[in-house]
Amino acid sequence: IILVLGASGQIGTELTQKLRLVYGNNQVIASDIRVANEEIMTSGPFEIIDATNKEAILKVIQKYKVTQVYLLAAMLSATAEQHPQKAWNLNMNSLLAVLDLAKEKHIQQIYWPSSIAVFGPTTPKENTPQKTVMEPSTVYGISKVSGEFWCNYYHKKYGVDIRSLRYPGIISWKTKPGGGTTDYAVDIFFKAIKDKKYECFLSENTSLPMMYMDDAVNATIQLMMAKPEVIKIRNGYNLAAMSFSPKEIASEIKKYIPDFKISYNPDYRQKIADSWPASIDDSEARKDWNWQHNFDLETMTKVIIKEIQKL
Ligand code: VAH
Numbered sequence: 001i002i003l004v005l006g007a008s009g010q011i012g013t014e015l016t017q018k019l020r021l022v023y024g025n026n027q028v029i030a031s032d033i034r035v036a037n038e039e040i041m042t043s044g045p046f047e048i049i050d051a052t053n054k055e056a057i058l059k060v061i062q063k064y065k066v067t068q069v070y071l072l073a074a075m076l077s078a079t080a081e082q083h084p085q086k087a088w089n090l091n092m093n094s095l096l097a098v099l100d101l102a103k104e105k106h107i108q109q110i111y112w113p114s115s116i117a118v119f120g121p122t123t124p125k126e127n128t129p130q131k132t133v134m135e136p137s138t139v140y141g142i143s144k145v146s147g148e149f150w151c152n153y154y155h156k157k158y159g160v161d162i163r164s165l166r167y168p169g170i171i172s173w174k175t176k177p178g179g180g181t182t183d184y185a186v187d188i189f190f191k192a193i194k195d196k197k198y199e200c201f202l203s204e205n206t207s208l209p210m211m212y213m214d215d216a217v218n219a220t221i222q223l224m225m226a227k228p229e230v231i232k233i234r235n236g237y238n239l240a241a242m243s244f245s246p247k248e249i250a251s252e253i254k255k256y257i258p259d260f261k262i263s264y265n266p267d268y269r270q271k272i273a274d275s276w277p278a279s280i281d282d283s284e285a286r287k288d289w290n291w292q293h294n295f296d297l298e299t300m301t302k303v304i305i306k307e308i309q310k311l
Contacts (some may be wrong), residue, residue, distance in 0.1 A: 001027055003066040003107075005038055005051040005094065006073030010177040011113070011170060011216065015070060018217045020044050022194040024110035025216050029064050032073065037175070051094035054101065061106050068224070070111040071098050077117055077140035077267050079179030084139040088164035090162045091143035098149060099273045102160040111224050114148050114236030116209050117141035119167060121275045128277040130284045137275045148235035155234040163223050164236040168280060170216045173304045181209055181272045185249055188262070189304050192253045204247040204264050207278040211241040212295035212303075218293055231291040233284060241293035242300075268296035 002019055006012040007030035018040065019028045025044035030036055033050055036110030040046065047060050051073035060066065075185035102109050117126055120135040134145050137170050154160040155181050169182025175192075177183040191198040219239055223231075244252075251263040295303070 001029065001064050001067045002068045003029045003031060003057075003060060003064070004070045004072060005031055005057070005098070006071065007046070008034055008036035009072055009074075010172055010175045011213070012072035013037060013040060013068075013175040014172060014213050015072060015217050016040055017043075017222060018221060019070070022221060027181065029060065029066065031060065052090060052097060054097035057097055058069045058101060058106060061101065067107060068109045068111070069098050069101070070083050070220070070224075072113065073244075074113070074143075075140070076178060076180040077086060077138050077272050078181050078183075080140040080143070081082060081138060081268065081272065084123060087139050088143055092142070092146060095150060099154045099160060099162065102162065103154060103158040108161060109224065110160065111206055111220060112147065112151060112162060112164050113220075114164045114166045115140070115144045116168050116276055116280060117144040118148060118236065119275075123310075125275060125278045127281045128238070129281050130233065140177050140274050141275070144275075152235040161228060162234060163231060164234070165219060165223060165239045165285075166236045166280075167216055168211045169299060170211055170213055170238055171304070172213035173295045173307050174213070176302050181269045182210065185210060186244070188249060188253065189308055192257050192260045193305070193308050196257060196259055197263070198250075199265050200246045201265065201267045202246055202273050203266045203270060204262075205245050206270070206273050207243050207245040207248075208273060208276060209241070209243050209278070209280045210241050211293065212300040215241050215293045215295050218294075219285075222291065223289060230289050232288050234289050237285040237288075238280050238282040239285055239291065240282040242296050243279040244297050249301070252297050253305070256305045257300070275294075289311065
């Protein structure tokens with residue numbers, strides 16, 4: 001039985017939907033601090049859980065005999081800069097609660113997302129390697145790099161089967177993201193179709209590692225299904241699919257909406273984006289458990305435009 005913490009979020013929503021498709025609706029308990037979308041609420045069990053409350057999580061684990069937890073509850077980079085203490089509390093205490101529940105053998109396996117945000121201004125920007133300098137300059141990045149070291153510690157010391165991926169910016173159309181720096185790449189599609197124009201909060205040549213939601217969800221489930229012996233990295237696999245700048249995604253959108261106009265008005269999120277790599281080397285994931293992305297900028301743009309126009 002699987003419990004998803006943070007099932008109302010951008011990734012949590014689509015991950016829950018895919019897990020229910022793969023394992024069956026009643027095998028996947030969705031939970032969040034707030035209710036989820038209609039489909040999540042009606043297609044299988046749902047529980048309101050504060051992911052930082054270990055006792056509350058344990059109660060649901062015992063109620064449904066949960067064996068695996070996917071912890072997607074977190075506060076993302078832009079919001080975390082506005083509420084540092086709240087972000088640290090949510091991002092760290094939810095992870096430590098779930099790690100302890102695994103150490104105490106209440107659950108057998110954990111998925112916890114890390115992020116390219118673990119890298120900072122001193123990290124090599126191009127083709128960033130799996131092992132390199134990690135000096136994050138954002139609250140979110142500090143929580144993710146700390147989380148990575150805790151995951152490694154609990155695996156080495158207590159044998160906890162924790163698995164993790166350093167997600168790039170994730171692009172989706174079904175669920176709006178909340179509070180991320182890469183969220184411009186989601187919003188731009190909706191604004192291009194609705195208004196034929198978009199004012200971007202990052203500068204035009206800000207190239208960032210990105211991935212279409214379907215690739216991120218499939219990578220997550222593929223990692224959790226892999227045999228333990230092939231998992232060589234327990235703090236967070238680099239994961240990549242593409243990199244693009246606002247200028248590049250705008251010109252791709254123009255192939256479908258020729259009179260689309262983009263303007264640039266960088267705000268505080270520019271500093272966050274500038275601290276992150278431009279591209280990632282994910283050869284370890286491709287080697288250890290056959291990771292392979294399916295969507296690049298062209299194929300992703302084609303799908304998203306088509307799907308939003310159907311809404
Ligand atoms: C954010 N989407 O923008 C998240 C992610 C690498 C970006 O961490 O905060």
